[in-house]
Amino acid sequence: MQKFEEVIGVALPLDRANVDTDAIIPQRWLVTVSRTGLGAGLFGVWRYDAQGAPRPDFVLNQPAYRGARIVVAGANYGCGSSREHAVWAHLDHGVRAVIAPSFGPIFEENCLNNGLLPVTLPALVVQRLMQQLLARPGARCGVDLRQRQVTGPDGECHPFRIDPGRREALLEGWDAIAVTERESAAIAAFQARQLGAMPWLNAGAAP
Amino acid sequence: MSSSTPPPRTLFDKLWDAHHVAELADGRSLIHVDRHLVHELSSPQAFAGLRMAGRRVRNPERTFAMADHIVSTEPGRTDATVPGGAEMIAALRANAAEHGIRHFDLGDPAQGIVHVVAPEQGLVHPGMTVVCGDSHTCTLGALGAWAWGVGTSEVEHVLATQTLALHKPERMRIHLHGSMDADLSAKDLALQLLRHIGVRGAAVGFAELCGSLVEGLDMEGRFTLCNLGIEAGARAAVIAPDAITLDYLRQHCAGLPQLARALASWAGWQGDAGARYPHEQRLQLTLDAPRFTWGTTPAQVVAIDEPVPSLNEARDAQEAMQWQRAYDYMGLKPGARLQGQHVDRVFIGSCTNGRLSDLVRAARVVRGRRVAPQVQAMVVPGSARVRRQAEALGLDRVFQEAGFEWRLPGCSMCVGMNADQVRPGQRCVSTSNRNFEGRQGPGARTHLASPASAAAAALAGKIVDHRLYEPHHAEV
Numbered sequence: 138m139q140k141f142e143e144v145i146g147v148a149l150p151l152d153r154a155n156v157d158t159d160a161i162i163p164q165r166w167l168v169t170v171s172r173t174g175l176g177a178g179l180f181g182v183w184r185y186d187a188q189g190a191p192r193p194d195f196v197l198n199q200p201a202y203r204g205a206r207i208v209v210a211g212a213n214y215g216c217g218s219s220r221e222h223a224v225w226a227h228l229d230h231g232v233r234a235v236i237a238p239s240f241g242p243i244f245e246e247n248c249l250n251n252g253l254l255p256v257t258l259p260a261l262v263v264q265r266l267m268q269q270l271l272a273r274p275g276a277r278c279g280v281d282l283r284q285r286q287v288t289g290p291d292g293e294c295h296p297f298r299i300d301p302g303r304r305e306a307l308l309e310g311w312d313a314i315a316v317t318e319r320e321s322a323a324i325a326a327f328q329a330r331q332l333g334a335m336p337w338l339n340a341g342a343a344p
Numbered sequence: 345m346s347s348s349t350p351p352p353r354t355l356f357d358k359l360w361d362a363h364h365v366a367e368l369a370d371g372r373s374l375i376h377v378d379r380h381l382v383h384e385l386s387s388p389q390a391f392a393g394l395r396m397a398g399r400r401v402r403n404p405e406r407t408f409a410m411a412d413h414i415v416s417t418e419p420g421r422t423d424a425t426v427p428g429g430a431e432m433i434a435a436l437r438a439n440a441a442e443h444g445i446r447h448f449d450l451g452d453p454a455q456g457i458v459h460v461v462a463p464e465q466g467l468v469h470p471g472m473t474v475v476c477g478d479s480h481t482c483t484l485g486a487l488g489a490w491a492w493g494v495g496t497s498e499v500e501h502v503l504a505t506q507t508l509a510l511h512k513p514e515r516m517r518i519h520l521h522g523s524m525d526a527d528l529s530a531k532d533l534a535l536q537l538l539r540h541i542g543v544r545g546a547a548v549g550f551a552e553l554c555g556s557l558v559e560g561l562d563m564e565g566r567f568t569l570c571n572l573g574i575e576a577g578a579r580a581a582v583i584a585p586d587a588i589t590l591d592y593l594r595q596h597c598a599g600l601p602q603l604a605r606a607l608a609s610w611a612g613w614q615g616d617a618g619a620r621y622p623h624e625q626r627l628q629l630t631l632d633a634p635r636f637t638w639g640t641t642p643a644q645v646v647a648i649d650e651p652v653p654s655l656n657e658a659r660d661a662q663e664a665m666q667w668q669r670a671y672d673y674m675g676l677k678p679g680a681r682l683q684g685q686h687v688d689r690v691f692i693g694s695c696t697n698g699r700l701s702d703l704v705r706a707a708r709v710v711r712g713r714r715v716a717p718q719v720q721a722m723v724v725p726g727s728a729r730v731r732r733q734a735e736a737l738g739l740d741r742v743f744q745e746a747g748f749e750w751r752l753p754g755c756s757m758c759v760g761m762n763a764d765q766v767r768p769g770q771r772c773v774s775t776s777n778r779n780f781e782g783r784q785g786p787g788a789r790t791h792l793a794s795p796a797s798a799a800a801a802a803l804a805g806k807i808v809d810h811r812l813y814e815p816h817h818a819e820v
Contacts, residue, residue: 153665153666153669154662154666155543155641155666157778157780159778159780159781159782159783160780160781160782163782163786164759164760164761164782165426165761167385167761168414168426168427168428168429168432168761169428169432170388170389170392170431170432170435171389172389172392172496182781182782182786187768187786211662212544213543213544213577216543216577217479217778217780218478218479218778219386219477219478219479219493219494219495220385220386220495221386221389221477221495221496221497224495239544239547241577242547242549242577242579243479243493243494243495243579244495246494246495246498247495247496247497250495250497250498251497300370300371300511301370301371302368302369302370302371302372303370305370306370312397313497313501313509314397314399314500314501314504314505316368316369316370316509317368317374317501317504317505317507317509318504318505320365320366320368320374320505320507321505323365323366323374324365324366324374324376324402324505324506324507327365327376328376328403328506331376331378335606335609336601336602337469337597337600337601337602337603337605337606338378338406338469338472339405339406340466340599340600340601
């Protein structure tokens with residue numbers, strides 16, 4: 138996983154709630170066996186018209202927001218499908234953090250597993266950031282995982298909470314599978330015990 | 345209570361305790377995954393990750409694979425589908441072969457949508473942990489399993505270790521009581537529940553569903569209800585097993601070794617009397633008319649005889665803005681009625697409503713009638729087995745004689761990433777689970793509804809009350 142320590146950069150305001158993963162990475166960009174190259178499809182249907190030309194009214198296409206590193210959005214960001222492509226698309230586009238009042242649960246987990254930092258802040262704080270970003274297109278924010286705080290365009294700091302274990306994993310860029318593999322003996326013992334009690338668990342498909 | 349009496353445990357507590365492998369240094373627990381289901385959309389990158397790290401699938405015997413999302417549903421299909429799709433199907437086939445995973449390939453008599461196939465093949469039991477790289481894995485909680493959707497990194501983690509690292513999830517129990525007319529279905533109930541509690545009304549890792557409305561559903565209705573759990577934010581939606589569950593398992597697990605012992609064990613997956621969840625929500629619902637979504641979230645729901653909300657009913661400016669976007673996208677005016685809205689497409693299928701009883705309900709409406717001339721309507725059975733069973737009942741002829749297409753199993757028009765798509769601006773009544781902008785295709789206008797409602801919309805060419813077409817309406 139990519140490490141995350143701090144990101145400072147242009148923040149993209151997406152002033153709507155329930156931005157689902159179908160909107161983040163629409164179906165036609167999902168047809169791939171790769172994790173890379175998905176940035177081109179980020180918010181694809183909002184971003185391009187039917188002929189594939191950028192829609193000038195969509196924030197991501199406006200010059201001021203070019204190179205955005207942070208997304209600020211309404212509640213329930215990333216709801217819907219479990220597609221991890223939604224996270225890879227952000228990263229491929231250069232976005233390293235998303236700030237919202239709440240997240241879709243699978244998207245949030247996918248973020249934490251890939252080094253895209255999901256930052257939960259109170260709805261009123263997010264609304265204030267949103268207003269500042271809309272008023273000053275291209276304004277910058279900071280997200281500091283060590284200090285656990287967001288710095289708004291006005292310089293005000295907003296502390297956020299994150300599970301200490303997940304924070305450390307992000308700061309260090311740990312390989313989650315390697316951590317679990319240290320428990321291999323415990324897994325084997327569990328499986329032997331479980332299968333002894335429930336021998337039907339390994340049975341295959343019904344005839 | 346004496347200090348030696350253990351506190352009563354909820355169904356969740358028992359599932360957690362029974363799958364707890366180890367405590368990790370970061371404060372999470374390692375939870376064993378008893379069954380892992382993989383498909384072609386969310387697994388290729390996970391297998392590639394394993395390969396890059398030189399890892400193997402730890403328990404191929406606990407893992408089952410099938411392609412469903414990208415596959416063509418055209419009769420006589422091959423791997424050919426949308427450009428790039430055949431590569432995903434081929435990757436799944438090669439990965440399953442390389443790692444010794446049972447794969448229900450295209451043409452296999454068990455192939456179909458993962459959440460339809462897994463229960464009917466007897467792969468999901470009460471008390472199991474089940475994961476799949478698919479948010480609608482919550483469907484399988486209807487059997488009393490703790491089943492939840494994961495991303496591709498977690499798929500890779502499960503392939504390598506047969507476990508996931510978890511904090512104990514937030515959890516709740518929802519008690520559903522009230523009344524539902526006999527000619528309505530689990531889909532109407534699920535949509536009404538979503539309307540009631542909203543898209544984050546059950547934003548927890550684990551929601552147990554109970555109450556008389558739940559108990560009154562047959563097994564396939566329970567799959568439909570649990571399927572929509574994630575649309576309320578519930579990563580898992582679980583119903584404790586009862587006689588209906590055990591009957592289903594007796595049929596679908598007939599070949600299991602020690603079935604009698606297994607059934608006795610499965611029946612025991614119940615919360616203790618007196619055990620309480622951190623959140624208990626009691627709802628009283630009255631369902632006397634079919635439900636439809638009107639907007640672009642699954643919680644924007646009205647009854648057939650009710651107008652879509654007006655802007656002055658919105659709670660705040662934020663909600664008013666969301667509604668305005670939804671009216672614009674859906675081509676509806678505030679306060680308009682859905683009843684009578686012209687329909688272009690009808691889709692009956694998906695992991696929500698692609699089971700035999702769904703097709704039986706739809707066929708009851710369709711029998712002896714014709715699809716309206718301008719409507720393109722399709723029925724996509726959820727699995728090859730459902731398709732065979734429906735054909736044995738002659739339902740394929742009922743649908744085809746009426747003008748429906750009768751397709752091969754897959755996710756089809758629910759996910760809109762194969763060739764089955766709604767065209768821009770077209771209005772579709774769909775038995776699927778998501779009416780997000782663009783879900784069924786860019787610009788598609790989706791109304792989620794029950795199989796009977798979808799069937800009736802196909803016949804009328806507009807949104808109508810399906811009870812007009814019910815053969816025994818007067819008696820119901």
